[in-house]
Amino acid sequence: MSKTRLVGKSVPKIDGITLSCGMPKFVEDMPLKNPLCARILPSPYAHAVIEDIDTSDAEKLPGVLAVLTHKNVPRIVHTTAGQGYPEPSPYDTFILDRKVRFVGDRVAVVAAETPEIADEALSLIRVRYRELPSVLDPWKAMDPGAPVIHDEPEAYHPISAKYDPQRNLAAEVKAVAGDLAAGEKEADFLVEGTYHAHYAQHCPIETHICAGELDHNNRLVLYTSTQVPFHARRITAQALGIPLKRIRVIKPRIGGGFGAKQEVLLEDLTALLVLTTRRPVVLKLSRQEEFLSSRTRHQMFTTMKIGAKKDGSLTLMDMKVLSNTGAYGSHALTVMSNAGSKVLPLYRCSNIGFHGKTVYTNLPVGGAYRGYGATQSYFAQECLIDEMAEKLGMDPVDFRLQNHIRTGETSPIFKALGEGREGNEMYIQSCGIIECINLGAQEIGWREKRMSVREGRFRRGVGMCSLMQGSSIPDIDMGSVYIKINDDGSFNMNLGATDLGTGSDTIFAQMAAEILGVESEDIIVYSSDTDMTPFDVGAYASSTTYLSGQAVIKSAEAVRAQIFSVACEIWGVTSTEGMELREHCVNLSGKDPILLSKIACHSLYAHNQHQIAGNESHITKVSPPPFSAHFAEVEVDTLTGAVRVLKYVAAIDCGTAINPRLAEGQTEGAVANGISYAMWEQYVFNDKGRMLNPSFNHYHIMRTCDMPEIKTILVPTYEPTGPFGAKSVSEISINGGLPVLANAIYHAAGIRLKEGPFTPDRVLAALKKKGNG
Amino acid sequence: MKKNLKLQINGTWKEFSIEPGTLLLDLLRTAGYQGVKDGCREGECGACTVHIDGRPINSCTLFALQADGRSITTIEGLGNPDHPHPIQEAFVETGAVQCGFCIPGKIMSVKALLDRNPDPDEHQIREALSGNLCRCTGYVKQIEAVKLAARRIREKKGDHHE
Numbered sequence: 001m002s003k004t005r006l007v008g009k010s011v012p013k014i015d016g017i018t019l020s021c022g023m024p025k026f027v028e029d030m031p032l033k034n035p036l037c038a039r040i041l042p043s044p045y046a047h048a049v050i051e052d053i054d055t056s057d058a059e060k061l062p063g064v065l066a067v068l069t070h071k072n073v074p075r076i077v078h079t080t081a082g083q084g085y086p087e088p089s090p091y092d093t094f095i096l097d098r099k100v101r102f103v104g105d106r107v108a109v110v111a112a113e114t115p116e117i118a119d120e121a122l123s124l125i126r127v128r129y130r131e132l133p134s135v136l137d138p139w140k141a142m143d144p145g146a147p148v149i150h151d152e153p154e155a156y157h158p159i160s161a162k163y164d165p166q167r168n169l170a171a172e173v174k175a176v177a178g179d180l181a182a183g184e185k186e187a188d189f190l191v192e193g194t195y196h197a198h199y200a201q202h203c204p205i206e207t208h209i210c211a212g213e214l215d216h217n218n219r220l221v222l223y224t225s226t227q228v229p230f231h232a233r234r235i236t237a238q239a240l241g242i243p244l245k246r247i248r249v250i251k252p253r254i255g256g257g258f259g260a261k262q263e264v265l266l267e268d269l270t271a272l273l274v275l276t277t278r279r280p281v282v283l284k285l286s287r288q289e290e291f292l293s294s295r296t297r298h299q300m301f302t303t304m305k306i307g308a309k310k311d312g313s314l315t316l317m318d319m320k321v322l323s324n325t326g327a328y329g330s331h332a333l334t335v336m337s338n339a340g341s342k343v344l345p346l347y348r349c350s351n352i353g354f355h356g357k358t359v360y361t362n363l364p365v366g367g368a369y370r371g372y373g374a375t376q377s378y379f380a381q382e383c384l385i386d387e388m389a390e391k392l393g394m395d396p397v398d399f400r401l402q403n404h405i406r407t408g409e410t411s412p413i414f415k416a417l418g419e420g421r422e423g424n425e426m427y428i429q430s431c432g433i434i435e436c437i438n439l440g441a442q443e444i445g446w447r448e449k450r451m452s453v454r455e456g457r458f459r460r461g462v463g464m465c466s467l468m469q470g471s472s473i474p475d476i477d478m479g480s481v482y483i484k485i486n487d488d489g490s491f492n493m494n495l496g497a498t499d500l501g502t503g504s505d506t507i508f509a510q511m512a513a514e515i516l517g518v519e520s521e522d523i524i525v526y527s528s529d530t531d532m533t534p535f536d537v538g539a540y541a542s543s544t545t546y547l548s549g550q551a552v553i554k555s556a557e558a559v560r561a562q563i564f565s566v567a568c569e570i571w572g573v574t575s576t577e578g579m580e581l582r583e584h585c586v587n588l589s590g591k592d593p594i595l596l597s598k599i600a601c602h603s604l605y606a607h608n609q610h611q612i613a614g615n616e617s618h619i620t621k622v623s624p625p626p627f628s629a630h631f632a633e634v635e636v637d638t639l640t641g642a643v644r645v646l647k648y649v650a651a652i653d654c655g656t657a658i659n660p661r662l663a664e665g666q667t668e669g670a671v672a673n674g675i676s677y678a679m680w681e682q683y684v685f686n687d688k689g690r691m692l693n694p695s696f697n698h699y700h701i702m703r704t705c706d707m708p709e710i711k712t713i714l715v716p717t718y719e720p721t722g723p724f725g726a727k728s729v730s731e732i733s734i735n736g737g738l739p740v741l742a743n744a745i746y747h748a749a750g751i752r753l754k755e756g757p758f759t760p761d762r763v764l765a766a767l768k769k770k771g772n773g
Numbered sequence: 774m775k776k777n778l779k780l781q782i783n784g785t786w787k788e789f790s791i792e793p794g795t796l797l798l799d800l801l802r803t804a805g806y807q808g809v810k811d812g813c814r815e816g817e818c819g820a821c822t823v824h825i826d827g828r829p830i831n832s833c834t835l836f837a838l839q840a841d842g843r844s845i846t847t848i849e850g851l852g853n854p855d856h857p858h859p860i861q862e863a864f865v866e867t868g869a870v871q872c873g874f875c876i877p878g879k880i881m882s883v884k885a886l887l888d889r890n891p892d893p894d895e896h897q898i899r900e901a902l903s904g905n906l907c908r909c910t911g912y913v914k915q916i917e918a919v920k921l922a923a924r925r926i927r928e929k930k931g932d933h934h935e
Contacts, residue, residue, distance in 0.1 A: 010868065013865065013871075016864070016870045017865050022810075022847070028802075203906075205812045205818055205820055205907065206874045207812070253874075255812075255874030287814065287815060287817075501874075662868060665910055665914055668911035669910050669911045671911055672911030672912065673911075696813055697815065702911075703906065704900075704902040710913050
C-alpha cells in the first residue's frame, strides 16, 4: 500500500466540537413552528382483539387535533424493518390494527397542543378488548393448537422464504455443507449444549423520535432519528399509500442507534398526523416506550454440536437456532441466518450444518441490534469450542490457533447461507486473527494466569473467544456519493451514508481529502437527506466504511479526472499523465502548480464553464470479515455470586483503520455494550408478558463505575477489496461479552453458565449445583 | 395558573411565566438552551445535566420553580465552537464524542468535578461521571478526555500565577 497522508490518521471528528458545545443538531432541536405533541396509546395486553374503541371524548378535549385508530388509517400490510427492497422480512404490520399482539403494541395515537393535553386525551380513549390466549414461550410457539398471532389474511413474505404464520413460524432456514453424519462418526470427541442469549434493548440515549411538517410545496418533510433515511421514505410511502415523491426524509445528528433505528417505527404515524392536522408534529418515545414498544435483541436459543479428532481437527459443526422475533417479524429471517453465516465460517471444518427457526410470540419485538444474530450464537460456539479444548486437553488459545480460517481459504457456509437467499462464495483475502490472538493473550497474561491457583472465596480466571463478522451485504447493499468543487477549492460531499455518531462523515472526509489533495476540513460533508443526497442503503450490516467508502473513492477520482482536464486547458497540454493533486494544487513537473481555487474559478467563470462534480456508486460481491480475539479476566466471589470483570482486551483486525481513534472508539463502545449485556441487562417479564423493568433505574446499563480496564489493540491488515484496505469495525466487538466472560467464569470457578446475564443469583445457583453434583 | 420566576442563565437574568408543573429541563429547552438533552426524564441518564449555583443536577428532576432566583449554567454557557472550553476541546481531541447526545450533560458533570477537584484520579473521575450514561463510547476515551482537560486547565492556571 502506498503511503497515505490522511488515511490512518486520527483526525478529530468533524462534528465533534459543535456536539460538545451543545449546538442544536438533533431531531428534537429542529426549529418547527408551534409543533403538536403526539402520544401513543399502548396495549395493556399481550394478545387481544380490539372489539370497540371510542375516541369521542378524547376528540372533544380542547387542544386535541387528531386521534387516529385502526378505524381511520390506511390498512396496508408492510414491514417496519428498514432493509433493501423487497425486504427479507414478512409483511405482517399495519399502521394501526384491530388486534394487539404484545404489551406495548400501539392502539391509537393522538396529536395535541401540549404533552399534557395529549396524555389526558389518551386517558379518555375507551377501548374494549377481548383478551386472547397468548404465546409467551418461544419453545411452545409452534405447538399444535398454539394461539395464532398473525391470523390476518394479508400477512405474507415478500421474498421467497419459508413463512407459515398459521404455525407462528416467521422464518426457517436450513443449510448443510458436507456430511453431518460422517462428521459425527469421524469425531473422537463430541460436545453439545444449548445457550440462551436473552432479550435486551439498544438503549440509545436519544430515544426514537420523528418530527414532521409540510413544506412550501405541500410536501411532507420528516426529520427523523434513523439509520435508514431512504428505506424510511420508501416504507412510509408504502404504509400510507402516498407517492414517495411527496416525502422528504432528513436525518440530522442521531443520538445513537445500534440497530434500533434501522426500523421505521414513528415515521408513518408522524406523517399521518401531519397530513391530518396540517401542523408540524413531534412524536418521541419515552424511555419506558423505548423498552416496551420499540425493538429488542432477538432472544435466541442456540444448540450446537461440535466434533473433533484427537489431533484437534474439527469434524463437525452443527448449529440449531430457535429465535424469538416477538409479535412482529422484523429482521426475523436475516438475524437468524446471520447467527450461522457470520459465525460458522470462523473455523476450518468440512461438515457444517445450520438449521434455524424464528417464531412469533406475544412478547416485545426483535429487530436489528449490533451483532445481528452473531452475538447470540457466538455465545454457544465459543463456549463449546472451550469445552472441546478441555476434552482434548488443549489450551483454548492453541485449539483456536490450530483451527482458524486463514487468508486464501474459504468456508462452504459463505455460499450456502446468505441474507434471505443463498450467499456468495468468498475467499478470505485478509485475516489477522492469529496476531489478534497472540497479542491479546500477551496483554491479558494468558499463559501465567491459566496456570494460576484458584481457591478460596475470591477466584480469578481468564477466558477468551474469537470472532468474525462481515462487511456489508454482497450484491444487495449500495452506497452512492456526490462530490463537487467550490470556488475556493473546497468540496461539497453529499452522501446517503448515515452517520449515526460513528464518525462515518469524518472518515469519508479523510478519504476524499486524501485523493483530492486537500485537508479533511476542506470537505463539507452532508448526510443524509433523501432530496439532497444520492441513495445509500444506510448504516447497517457493517457496510458504511467498506461499501460507501469505495463510492467516496470512485467519486473523488472522477472529480480528480475533471480537475486534471481543466489543468490541461490552463497549461495547454493534452495529456494528464504525471499530474498529481497535493497541497490544494494540481502539480506537474516543469509547471507552476495551479491552486484548486483557480481550477474551480476557471471552470465556473472563465472558459468552457461547467461544474466539476462526480457521482459514483458502489456495490460489492464479497463481505470480507473483520476478525477479533477477546480476552477477559474476572473475579468470582463464591460467597455472594458477584462477578467482577477486571480487565477486557479486544484485539481487532479491521483491515486498515481509516481513523484509528474512531476505530478504537467503535470497538470500546461495542465491548462495553457486550459486557453490559452479559453482566447486567435483562428484560424481566411477568406471566402476562409485561416487561417489569422499563427504566434505567431497573434495567442496568454500564456506567463509569462499573467499567473494567478495557484495552483495544488494532491489528492492521490490508483488505484488497476495501477502501484503502479497510473492513468493517462497528459490530464485531459486541459479540464477545457473553462467551468470553462465561469462559472466564468457568476458568475461575468451574461453573458453565449457559444463560445471561451473569448475575449473582445465577452464579450462586450454578455454584450450588456444582457443589452438590 | 401561570407563575412567574427569575433565573440567571449563563450569567443573564431572565424572567419567565410558566405552568407550575414545568420541569426545569423543559423550561430551558423551550427558552432555547437546546444543549440540555432529554434522554429519560427520570433522573437516570444525565443527558440534561446543568449547574445550579455551580452544582451539577439533572434538570429533569426539578420543577423550574424550585430553581427560582438561582444561577443556572448550561453547556451553552461554557463555550462555543469559536471559543470552546478546554473540556470541550479535550473531548473532541481524544475521540470521546460519538453520537454526542450525552456529551453536553457529561461535560457539565466534568466541569463541576474539575471546579472542586482540579486533579482528580481515575476513581474520582469514574465516580463523578457515573450519573451520565453513554452507550456509544464505552467511556474509555471520555475518561482520557477528563484527564487531558484537567491537565490543561491546571497548566493554564499555573501560567497565570507565574
